[in-house]
Amino acid sequence: MAEPLPRQGQPLATLFAELEQVIVPNSTHTAHPRFLPYVQPSPNALSPYADHVAATLNQNCNLWPLSPAANAVEQVVLRWFADLFGLPASTGGILTSGGSMANFVALTAARDHALGETARTEGLQSSRPPLVLYTSEETHSSIAKAVSMLGLGTRYLRHIPTDEHFRIRLDLLAQAVAEDRAAGLNPFCVVGSAGTVTTGATDPLEALAHFCRQHRLWLHIDGAYGALAALSPRFQPSLAALALADSVSLDPHKFLFCAYEAGCVLVRDRQHLHHAFHAHPSYLTMSEDPDFVDFANHGPQLSRAFKALKVWWSLKHFGADAYAQVIEQMHDLAVYMAEQVLHRPAFELLAPVVFNCVCFRLSALDAAANRRVLTALLDSGTAFLGPASVKDTTGLRACFMNLRTTRADIDRILDHLEHLASQPGW
Ligand SMILES: Cc1ncc(COP(=O)(O)O)c(C=O)c1O
Structure with missing residues (x-):
């Protein structure tokens, strides 16, 4: 496929022939019934079409005047997810590219909450006891990636051993937190899993929530894999304590069978998202409206695609x-x-x-x-x-x-x- 940058355009027929002869046969056939390596579904038939419509409308889902209908749709799906998990009316959120970005957004909000008023101006530069966070040894690698991107240092991410069911050991978690506090460190967050990446285990979420409340720790639940199983009565009971989390990640491009990309993060108090991500440059000043959310102030992206359409349609059409x-x-x-x-x-x-x-x-x-x-x-x-x-x-x-x-x-x-x-x- 190596060729010089074309100075003149080529006919569409050439492009389509190349698509047919080179791209399609050399793509991984993820819709094959024996394609089973990862948490990667075949997309439902509607969502690629929704993406096509969304790209044609080309809404910029950053500030509401650039995408009013898309803004309303995104709010609807965020509310559906928050209701599904039993999260309160104060919950905010944003659709992301996937679970990794959802975890990153959640841990940014958690870090900045822990750092307080000066989080944005001082960052981690002023001297204070190092922040420490805890997760299980079964956690997804996106947590360590987020920790390193956030400047927290992966040596301050404690990987707590799991029991015979691959769930975090609460006794060892409590011990680690106590030891870190005694050593003058600053424990601030626990990351639980609703569906660990290898075995699909769910941590004891209710006990984790109580522990976090008792020890004033932010509880993030990485539900990229399993949180949407709350749609099923078979799995809902083990996920009931999602309602107690400070933040939850979920992935519509997994169990909603949406085409890539569609992730989501919910934060129990939307002010924490705003605190971590708001920006008001003069060139982006537009009218504010309490009925709309300026999603540019709820995540790291400015320009954002209308991902909510495929999520909304999938849930509306299939139910x-x-x-x-x-x-x-x-x-x-x-x-x-x-x-x-x-x-x-x-x-x-x-x-x-x-x-x-x-x-x-x-x-x-x-x-x-x-x-x-x-x-x-x-x-x-x-x-x-x-x-x-x-x-x-x-x-x-x-x-x-x-x-x-x-x-x-x-x-x-x-x-x-x-x-x-x-x-x-x-
Ligand atoms: C538990 C868990 N967290 C996070 C991720 C990352 O999600 P994404 O690939 O959507 O970034 C995955 C992916 O499989 C996962 O299983």
């Missing part, structure tokens, strides 16, 4: 009940696969199935061979699974997010893995 059914269907597939894994001696299950993913390994092969089999499975064109490292044991992971995946697909994957593993020379 929450359809999502509940699909989330449960994905969980059922994971449970079926785990049962098969347990029945076949070639495999070992690495973690109990609590959500829509299965971590397992080929029991006769070592870690490196398990990795090689994963690659061979992909090279054979049978399936795309992901790697898993569960309490230092290496294996494979299947994450169900495709409406067309069936039990027959699972059988086929396991048959093929058994066949591969039976070959000599791994």
Whole structure:
């Protein structure tokens, strides 16, 4: 594809031919029913169309006069999410590019809240005890990324061990906070997970919330993976304590099956978002209106696309009940696969199935061979699974997010893995 910058335009027919011959066949076919490596769904059919409409309207979702209808739509979906989790009327939020950016926005608000009035002017430059935050060893890497981007230093991010269900150990969390306080440090935030990236575990959110309230710590819940499971009665009880969080991340481009990109962060007191992100340069002065939110003051971006349209349409067109059914269907597939894994001696299950993913390994092969089999499975064109490292044991992971995946697909994957593993020379 290397070519000099075209000085003259080329006909659309050339571009479309290239699209057909080069781009499409060399794209990862994420809608394939045996594409199961990550928390990555096939998009619902409506959301790419919504993106097309949104791009054509080309609204700039920064200040309300540049995007009044989009502004109202974004407020509606934010309210739906806040209501789903039981968060109060004071809640604010913003749609983001994804869960990583949602976590970054939430931790910025948490940091600036901890630093107080002078957060914006002094930053971390004036001398004070270092801020410390806590999360589990199962947390997503976007938390450490946010911590380093925020200048907090990853050595002040404590990764607390988890129990046998991959949930943060509250006793060890309490111990770590006490030790840091005794050492003169300044604990300020705990990041819990609603759906850890490897096994889908959910931390004991209610107990975490009580602990945070008691110790005056900000509770952020990374629900990029699992918070939207609150749509399903099967999972809602374990997520009821989202209502107690100071901030929550969620990803419509995961369990709402929206096309990339669509993440979201909610902050219990919207003033904290405003405190962290407001900017009022003279060249952006426009009329304010209490019915609208200037989203430029709720996040790091100025120019922003109309992502809310695909989220709004997805929920309106399919309805929450359809999502509940699909989330449960994905969980059922994971449970079926785990049962098969347990029945076949070639495999070992690495973690109990609590959500829509299965971590397992080929029991006769070592870690490196398990990795090689994963690659061979992909090279054979049978399936795309992901790697898993569960309490230092290496294996494979299947994450169900495709409406067309069936039990027959699972059988086929396991048959093929058994066949591969039976070959000599791994
Ligand atoms: C628990 C968790 N947090 C954060 C993220 C990052 O989300 P994104 O890829 O939308 O930035 C993921 C992605 O899978 C995740 O599973």
